[in-house]
Amino acid sequence: MIELTVNGRKHSVDVEPEMPLLWVLRDVLDVKGPKFGCGIAQCGACTVHLNGEPVRSCSVPVSAAANQKVLTIEGLAQRGQLHPVQKAWIDHEVPQCGYCQSGQIMAAVALLAKNRDPSDKDIDAAMTNICRCGTYARIRTAIHAAAKTLKSTKA
Amino acid sequence: MPILFRKSRRDFLKVSTAAGGGLALQFMIPARAIAAGAVAKGPELTAWLVVNPDNSVVIRVARSEMGQGSSTGLAMLVAEELECDWTKVRTEFVSTAEHVRRNRVWGSMATGGSRSIRDSQEYLRQAGAAAREMLVAAAAQRWKVPASECDAENGVITHTLSLRKLRFGQVALAASKLEPPKDVKLKDPKAWNLIGKPARRLDIPDKVRGKPLFGIDVQQPGMAYAAIAQCPVFRGKLATVAGERIKGMRGLIKVVQLEDAVAVVADNWWRADRMLKLLPIEWDVGPNGGASTESIREFVRFGLEDSSVPVARDDGNVEAAFAQAAKLIESEYYAPFLNHAPLEPMNCTALVKGDRVEVWAPTQNAEATHAAAAATAGVPLENVEVHLTHLGGGFGRRGFQDYTRQAVSIAKAVEGRPVKLLWSREEDMQHDYYRPMTLMRFKAALDSSGKLTAWRVRDASHSIMAGVRPQEIKEGIDRHALGGIVDMPYEVPNLRIEFAMRNSHVPVGFMRTVFHSQNPFMRECFVDEMASAAGKDPYEFRRALLQGRPKDLGVLDAAARVSGWGSPLPAGVHRGIAVQDSHGSYAGAVFEVSVSAAGELDIRRVVVAVDPGYVVNPDSAEAQVQSCVAYGLTSVLWGEITLREGRVEQSNFHDYRLMRIAEMPKRIEAVLVPSGGFWGGMGETPLAPLAPALANAIFAATGKRIRSLPLKNQGLRLA
Numbered sequence: 001m002i003e004l005t006v007n008g009r010k011h012s013v014d015v016e017p018e019m020p021l022l023w024v025l026r027d028v029l030d031v032k033g034p035k036f037g038c039g040i041a042q043c044g045a046c047t048v049h050l051n052g053e054p055v056r057s058c059s060v061p062v063s064a065a066a067n068q069k070v071l072t073i074e075g076l077a078q079r080g081q082l083h084p085v086q087k088a089w090i091d092h093e094v095p096q097c098g099y100c101q102s103g104q105i106m107a108a109v110a111l112l113a114k115n116r117d118p119s120d121k122d123i124d125a126a127m128t129n130i131c132r133c134g135t136y137a138r139i140r141t142a143i144h145a146a147a148k149t150l151k152s153t154k155a
Numbered sequence: 156m157p158i159l160f161r162k163s164r165r166d167f168l169k170v171s172t173a174a175g176g177g178l179a180l181q182f183m184i185p186a187r188a189i190a191a192g193a194v195a196k197g198p199e200l201t202a203w204l205v206v207n208p209d210n211s212v213v214i215r216v217a218r219s220e221m222g223q224g225s226s227t228g229l230a231m232l233v234a235e236e237l238e239c240d241w242t243k244v245r246t247e248f249v250s251t252a253e254h255v256r257r258n259r260v261w262g263s264m265a266t267g268g269s270r271s272i273r274d275s276q277e278y279l280r281q282a283g284a285a286a287r288e289m290l291v292a293a294a295a296q297r298w299k300v301p302a303s304e305c306d307a308e309n310g311v312i313t314h315t316l317s318l319r320k321l322r323f324g325q326v327a328l329a330a331s332k333l334e335p336p337k338d339v340k341l342k343d344p345k346a347w348n349l350i351g352k353p354a355r356r357l358d359i360p361d362k363v364r365g366k367p368l369f370g371i372d373v374q375q376p377g378m379a380y381a382a383i384a385q386c387p388v389f390r391g392k393l394a395t396v397a398g399e400r401i402k403g404m405r406g407l408i409k410v411v412q413l414e415d416a417v418a419v420v421a422d423n424w425w426r427a428d429r430m431l432k433l434l435p436i437e438w439d440v441g442p443n444g445g446a447s448t449e450s451i452r453e454f455v456r457f458g459l460e461d462s463s464v465p466v467a468r469d470d471g472n473v474e475a476a477f478a479q480a481a482k483l484i485e486s487e488y489y490a491p492f493l494n495h496a497p498l499e500p501m502n503c504t505a506l507v508k509g510d511r512v513e514v515w516a517p518t519q520n521a522e523a524t525h526a527a528a529a530a531t532a533g534v535p536l537e538n539v540e541v542h543l544t545h546l547g548g549g550f551g552r553r554g555f556q557d558y559t560r561q562a563v564s565i566a567k568a569v570e571g572r573p574v575k576l577l578w579s580r581e582e583d584m585q586h587d588y589y590r591p592m593t594l595m596r597f598k599a600a601l602d603s604s605g606k607l608t609a610w611r612v613r614d615a616s617h618s619i620m621a622g623v624r625p626q627e628i629k630e631g632i633d634r635h636a637l638g639g640i641v642d643m644p645y646e647v648p649n650l651r652i653e654f655a656m657r658n659s660h661v662p663v664g665f666m667r668t669v670f671h672s673q674n675p676f677m678r679e680c681f682v683d684e685m686a687s688a689a690g691k692d693p694y695e696f697r698r699a700l701l702q703g704r705p706k707d708l709g710v711l712d713a714a715a716r717v718s719g720w721g722s723p724l725p726a727g728v729h730r731g732i733a734v735q736d737s738h739g740s741y742a743g744a745v746f747e748v749s750v751s752a753a754g755e756l757d758i759r760r761v762v763v764a765v766d767p768g769y770v771v772n773p774d775s776a777e778a779q780v781q782s783c784v785a786y787g788l789t790s791v792l793w794g795e796i797t798l799r800e801g802r803v804e805q806s807n808f809h810d811y812r813l814m815r816i817a818e819m820p821k822r823i824e825a826v827l828v829p830s831g832g833f834w835g836g837m838g839e840t841p842l843a844p845l846a847p848a849l850a851n852a853i854f855a856a857t858g859k860r861i862r863s864l865p866l867k868n869q870g871l872r873l874a
Contacts, residue, residue: 016405019425027380027423032372033365035547037498038580042808045498073365082363089363093355093774096782097222098362099369099498099547124817130808132498132548133222134785135778136819 004065006031007075017063021055022046024062025072033073033102037130044129047103048072054110073102076109084153085109088146096133103129108143117147195247197324198331200289202260203233203282206327210310211243217254218275219266219519220358221497221549222782223838224775227356228272229279231771235349236283236342239323240310246357248543251525255536259522266519267554267665269738269836272771276834277341284339286330293330294321344769344831351829353774358545368545370517373504375573379408381565382428383578385416385586388440388801389660393417395437401430410434411568418565424577440801443660448797451592451659452489458615458655459487459596465631467641471649473600476609480600484688486681488597489863490673492796493590494803494811495666499547500583503562506573507532512539512563513573517546519553527556531563550786551665555588584811585803588664589796591617591636595677600649605689607700609649612640616670617663618656631656639674639735639843644707645682645700661798667786668839671737672846673864676791679733679847680861683854693851694720694732706741706766706830707734713764713828714743728759731852735843740767740835744848750856755874756866758788758849763841764826768833776837780825783842789814791846792873794865818873 001012006029013028025031025048034057037045041056048057049071050064076083082090085108095101104127111118111126118126123143131139197207205213214233220226230246249261262275287307294312295302298319306313310323344350361368386392396417398410406426411418417436421427458464477483504515505528512532518524518541525541532539546553562576578586593616600609618633627635632654634641641652666672686696694715701708711734715721720730727749734743747760763780770776793812797804805811825841850861853871861869 023423023425027425030374032367032374035369035498036371036500036577038808040580040807040809043498043813077364086363090359093359093778095222095356095359095362096224096778097220097498097546097548098358101362102365105363105365120821127816130498130813130815132496132550132786132813134782134814134819136785136814136816137781137821137823138778139816 002062002066004062004068004070006070007072013062015062018061020058021048021060021062021065021070022057025057025070031072031074035099035102037100042130043100044107045100045103047106047129049106049110052110052113054107073105076105083109084149085112085142085146088142088149092138092142092145094135094138094142096135100129100131104131104139108139108146111143112147112150116151118143198328200286200327200331201282201335202257203279204237204286206290206323208324208327210240210322210324211245212237212239212323214244214246215249215261216246217249217261217264218271219521219543219546219549219553221266221519221546221553223271223779224356224772225271226358227354228771228775229275230357231349231354232272232276232279233283235347236280237287238307238309241349241354243310244357250540251521252540254522255525264521265523265554266549267551269740269838269840273739273834273836280341281339284341285335288336288339289330289333290323290326292333293326296329297321297326350769350771351773354772356775369499369547370502370504370515370544371499371547371577373515373544373575375504375506378504378573378575379420379422379569380424380427381411381418381420381574381576382424382431383416383418383561383576383582384431384434384436385582386438386440387585388438388444389662390443391415391438391440393436394439397435400435401433404430409569411565413561413564416561418561418576420565420569420574424575428579443801446660446801447799451661451798454659455592455615455617455657456594458657459594459613461655464613464653464655466651467632467634467637467654468650468652470647470651471609473609473611473649473651476649477598477600480608481603482601482688483598484601484684485596485598486684486860486862488595488677488680490593490676491794491864492592492661493666493790493794494584494587494796494805495550495552496584496811496813497546497548497550497552500578500580501558502575502577503558504573504575505562505566507563507566507570510534510538513542514539514559514563515542515544516559517544517553518556518559519546519549519551523554523556524559527559528563531560532567550667551669552587555664580808581806584806588662590666590672591619591663593617593670593673597677597681599681599685601685601689605691607647607685610647612652613655614640614653615655615657617658617661619663619665619669621656621658622663628656636670637674638670639678639737643678644704644734644736646703647700660801668737668842671735671839671843672787672790675733675735675843676846676850676864679735679844680850683731683847683851684860692721697732697734707736709828709830710734710741710743710764710766713826714745714762717764717824717826718745718747718760718762720745727856729852729855731848731850731855733844733847733851736840737843738836738839739833740765740837740840742840742844744844746849746852748849748852748856750853750871751874754870754872756853756871757874758820760822760824761820762824762826763845764828765837765841766828766830767835767837767840768829769831770827770829770837773827776827777825779837780841781823783839784823784845785814785819787842787845788820788849791849791864792866795868
């Protein structure tokens with residue numbers, strides 16, 4: 001049995017230690033926000049936070065998450081309040097098909113946690129997730145907008 | 156990123172100048188903050204909508220939502236005429252079982268060719284208008300006044316003489332019992348309140364919460380999971396599989412053999428996929444095991460040399476005009492196979508129980524999915540139900556039903572248990588219906604004044620129609636494959652178009668913008684060659700040939716005007732231009748680029764002007780322009796599927812590169828110039844002029860013609 005905390009809830013799963021975290025989340029714990037896109041850590045649709053760090057959960061064995069804290073898009077809202085990044089995504093009408101957006105949002109939240117005022121270059125370096133619909137211009141705008149909101153709420 | 160929205164010919168309305176895209180928020184028509192799952196509790200007023208007692212309205216959507224935003228646009232069309240409160244509108248996908256029971260009441264469910272809005276706009280607006288009249292009539296009956304004295308606005312009916320009011324929800328039940336009017340009058344476009352104004356998309360709140368909307372997210376009680384390996388050489392078969400190799404392994408439910416594939420069914424997908432990889436599988440690859448990109452290219456290219464091929468168009472006499480030419484130009488162009496690569500891999504969930512079949516599918520054509528499920532299970536259409544999900548991208552791939560047939564076949568083998576079939580990315584990369592490989596050779600004549608007098612086109616291409624609708628091929632000519640060529644907008648006195656259909660063993664299909672993704676590249680680059688040979692400006696050269704085509708001219712002029720065509724540029728920066736109509740709309744593009752001596756390409760500005768007749772939701776239209784830029788440039792820069800030993804060499808995103816945010820041009824200007832009077836598509840047309848406008852800009856910068864894609868093979872890479 002492997003124990004892990006997902007979005008604040010403790011779970012005990014009886015799976016192979018090498019099973020990727022993505023598939024434990026999706027098929028065992030029914031947490032469907034993280035998506036499968038490539039299986040080789042290329043596209044980032046499966047991005048979740050492991051102890052606050054963004055990881056490609058398709059390529060992280062669940063054993064690496066044992067007794068650790070996993071945060072997925074489902075756990076981002078606090079007391080029913082969307083995260084400022086989610087709000088910015090709505091304000092700027094970012095998603096098209098939406099498939100990659102859980103991963104994009106988790107990557108953006110991680111970026112803003114480390115860098116409160118990312119430049120375009122910082123965004124280019126940190127946001128390596130693929131969006132096949134090409135929502136990139138709006139992702140960039142929404143990250144800048146969320147950064148402003150976060151600054152004003154924390155100031 | 157400015158979005159320019161022109162209401163009348165001369166009046167550009169700049170609705171936003173936000174630096175990175177998106178419309179200024181105050182202009183947005185708001186949507187309900189939380190688009191919870193639609194609940195239709197009230198009575199149905201026409202098949203398209205339900206009015207609930209709380210005045211909320213559920214509008215039914217029969218076309219697939221794959222990111223293009225049409226589920227919101229389609230609802231806007233109904234709501235425009237219904238005069239309901241837009242903030243209380245929700246949508247639901249229609250049921251295919253209902254559709255069969257009700258004699259196809261929702262019409263076509265096909266979602267391709269940019270047809271969702273343009274093909275259904277009339278009956279959707281009529282449905283909204285009919286329901287409004289029924290609601291007004293019901294209110295008038297209650298008040299015992301003539302309906303002509305009543306008005307409907309924002310979900311409220313008013314008796315204009317007494318100012319009495321009733322909300323839609325209060326009369327919906329009575330209205331639903333009335334006979335729908337036969338003839339309804341639709342609003343004049345000038346009176347539209349919703350259509351043409353940016354509206355918030357109804358699907359976005361769920362998408363930022365990570366809700367399980369997609370086919371891959373389907374969860375059913377007792378569900379099993381299937382992974383699949385298909386014969387790596389197209390048209391090959393399964394020979395043998397040594398199933399005992401994985402016998403007794405954890406989670407195994409069954410190994411299922413299909414004619415050309417093996418599926419492993421297990422209690423989760425990772426186990427199914429892992430066991431599948433352990434299986435020793437022998438394939439009977441058939442006669443195509445030696446095919447390579449080079450051999451296929453030679454095979455297709457023979458169509459350029461073949462002495463007798465059918466002629467699709469023969470205006471005037473090209474040979475006579477060639478004989479009298481002051482200048483002759485000849486060039487050959489090439490476009491490779493491409494993979495669609497939607498981010499959600501192919502998947503389908505199916506349950507076969509006795510003679511009944513239930514399917515959950517991300518599909519671009521739920522009726523085709525329904526029919527494929529029935530045929531595969533061998534049951535009548537009445538015994539099938541297809542549940543529509545959102546699509547994690549489609550781009551034409553999900554109109555094909557191979558994955559549906561597989562899922563139903565596998566479900567038959569584990570009857571009574573729902574099974575979710577999911578392809579790995581590798582299967583998705585290597586088992587597509589690819590954008591066809593196409594070659595073209597052009598010859599053109601100019602007179603001494605530089606005027607184009609004759610043009611001969613020889614098109615050698617795979618045909619999509621040969622596989623999907625062979626009856627449309629007449630005397631060897633596939634006019635679909637000749638899109639943008641046989642119907643080119645230019646006025647050419649002597650024009651001959653020859654077509655050589657060259658189908659290899661590689662399956663081909665509709666990929667976003669279809670033949671208009673490669674044919675305009677070839678045609679518009681060659682027009683640039685003509686302009687150079689004539690010593691003329693490429694924009695002015697096109698203008699002269701488009702005098703009889705005001706719509707094409709309109710977008711060409713708009714792109715030139717917004718980009719400042721002809722105005723000075725910084726040193727080393729050059730422009731390229733192209734124009735193309737497709738999918739009922741018109742698009743013109745201008746690129747500004749610089750290219751270093753080392754071949755580093757800097758795309759500094761992209762201007763795309765589009766005339767789709769009417770724009771329903773300008774915010775979604777702008778998003779489609781951005782989307783076409785990302786999708787189109789990905790193909791132009793890196794896109795190619797190659798073959799070796801009959802099989803596709805690329806397997807995943809490390810060797811089939813897709814654009815990332817750092818590579819997206821920072822300055823993209825969507826110029827919407829809807830001229831009214833027609834309804835065109837928006838999801839594909841903006842892509843058509845991109846490749847040639849970029850290639851022409853590269854020529855302007857380097858003097859080197861780009862006649863073969865992708866650019867990575869031409870010594871060019873992004874700066």
